[in-house]
Amino acid sequence: MLTNEEKEVLEKAKADGVKFVSLQFTDVVGTIKNVTIPVWRLEEALKYGIWFDGSSIEGFARICESDMFLKPDPATYCLLPWEPEERRTARIICDVHRLDGQPFEGDPRFVLKRAMEAARRKGYIYNTGPEIEFFLFKMDSLPQVRPVPHDVGGYFDFSPRDLASEVREEIALALGQMGIEVEMGHHECAPGQHEIDFRYDNALTSADNCMTFKYTVKAVARKHNLYATFMPKPIFGVEGSGMHTHQSLFTLEGDNAFFDPEDRYGLSKLAYNFMAGQMEHARALAAIVAPTVNSYKRLTPGYEAPVYICWGQINRSALIRIPRCSPGRKDTARLELRCPDPSCNPYLAFAAMLWAGLDGIERALTPPSPVEQNAYEFDDLTRRKLNITTLPGTLEEALDELERDEVLKKALGEHIYRAFVRAKRAEWEEYRVQVTDWELRRYLEVL
Ligand code: GLU
Ligand code: MG
Numbered sequence: 001m002l003t004n005e006e007k008e009v010l011e012k013a014k015a016d017g018v019k020f021v022s023l024q025f026t027d028v029v030g031t032i033k034n035v036t037i038p039v040w041r042l043e044e045a046l047k048y049g050i051w052f053d054g055s056s057i058e059g060f061a062r063i064c065e066s067d068m069f070l071k072p073d074p075a076t077y078c079l080l081p082w083e084p085e086e087r088r089t090a091r092i093i094c095d096v097h098r099l100d101g102q103p104f105e106g107d108p109r110f111v112l113k114r115a116m117e118a119a120r121r122k123g124y125i126y127n128t129g130p131e132i133e134f135f136l137f138k139m140d141s142l143p144q145v146r147p148v149p150h151d152v153g154g155y156f157d158f159s160p161r162d163l164a165s166e167v168r169e170e171i172a173l174a175l176g177q178m179g180i181e182v183e184m185g186h187h188e189c190a191p192g193q194h195e196i197d198f199r200y201d202n203a204l205t206s207a208d209n210c211m212t213f214k215y216t217v218k219a220v221a222r223k224h225n226l227y228a229t230f231m232p233k234p235i236f237g238v239e240g241s242g243m244h245t246h247q248s249l250f251t252l253e254g255d256n257a258f259f260d261p262e263d264r265y266g267l268s269k270l271a272y273n274f275m276a277g278q279m280e281h282a283r284a285l286a287a288i289v290a291p292t293v294n295s296y297k298r299l300t301p302g303y304e305a306p307v308y309i310c311w312g313q314i315n316r317s318a319l320i321r322i323p324r325c326s327p328g329r330k331d332t333a334r335l336e337l338r339c340p341d342p343s344c345n346p347y348l349a350f351a352a353m354l355w356a357g358l359d360g361i362e363r364a365l366t367p368p369s370p371v372e373q374n375a376y377e378f379d380d381l382t383r384r385k386l387n388i389t390t391l392p393g394t395l396e397e398a399l400d401e402l403e404r405d406e407v408l409k410k411a412l413g414e415h416i417y418r419a420f421v422r423a424k425r426a427e428w429e430e431y432r433v434q435v436t437d438w439e440l441r442r443y444l445e446v447l
Helices: 004-015 039-048 108-121 165-177 203-223 269-280 282-289 346-362 380-385 395-404 406-432 437-443
Strands: 020-026 032-038 050-053 067-072 089-098 124-138 182-187 193-198 226-229 243-251 308-312 318-321 335-337
Touching: 004 039, 004 089, 020 039, 020 067, 020 108, 032 039, 032 050, 032 203, 039 050, 039 067, 089 108, 089 203, 108 124, 108 203, 108 346, 108 406, 124 203, 124 346, 165 182, 165 193, 165 203, 193 203, 203 226, 203 346, 243 269, 243 346, 269 282, 269 308, 269 318, 269 335, 269 346, 282 346, 282 395, 282 406, 346 406, 395 406
Parallel strands: 020 089, 308 318
Antiparallel strands: 020 032, 050 067, 067 089, 124 193, 124 226, 124 243, 182 193, 243 335, 318 335
């Protein structure tokens, strides 16, 4: 039997003249996977799911259970605006199920759903609003693997130096057609670097939106003979790309449980507990929210990315920033976690962030005093006095921390934890043995 929502999807697909449906899901490292079916199979897909072989998906099946089903989530139906009419394609994001109909514990979307269910049982909905930064490079720079920024613009610059304002507007339009409400777009600090922010939502929808966002940006950029990259630090010596994430817990009635008008920062005790939990788990959390070798080239002093585990309001070097609430808008009380970058799998990142915060609530942790100075400028002694520790300096260090963090291991679940660590240790090992340009410049002649 089809639910009403599923019936509506069938009707919409008919009315929209859809020819193909792209069924999407995500692997452990956050790569989007896709199975395309002709529209006549949509009813079957909604009723029974679509069979696929999960054995070659990163972090998915053990050989003995490679048969899986994609179960489309009807709430995620939308048209892909760049496909021509004769091939009109809708996309639906799917949950992955095992043959016995149970959700597959290796599906990152399931991991986030489980975390959100834990929050719901405590009476909360977890909302997130990511600010995704990215670079646009000239397409013809691709073969040399040397990124050439497409412009020389800077922060908030407007044309003619910001050649991408047209591209950004086109991206915003495409996202709008796919049901994602863009709130702002601007040139970021570095040449060729941009940011587009979309409206916050519950963390599951936000994570779906992050995936949609990334391939939409890539698709629109390509039309302009540019390529978009979400690599955290593509160019040495200039800013990297972050995915700062604004977070709040709302009650099931829709009130912002992070808001307290009496508090100096407008935050409730619950918000402080949540923040303290994220600070306590920050070093292990890094492995999940900043999960590539390159992520740690971004988390260095001087580029508005966090390095030190502290919090504040005006301090952009802090790990967690408290943006000022718009007057009278209690829904805007929130915590901005600044260490995530867009190379993360947003489902796993939000799940881990939520469990870390919930642990802070459960243990009634309190954060240290705020730091309102630029933490990049403190010397080691000052930092030690203020008890400020640092984020891991490498992916390897972050993985070592993750292996010691029982809360985050539980957040990922046994299956994903193992697959994730296996993939990421291999990535680190592959990197570790490289002989880099830097080494050649530094040593070749002098040694
Ligand atoms: N690009 C910076 C980062 O890597 C952030 C700049 C900003 O504050 O928006 O986190
Ligand atoms: Mg920014």
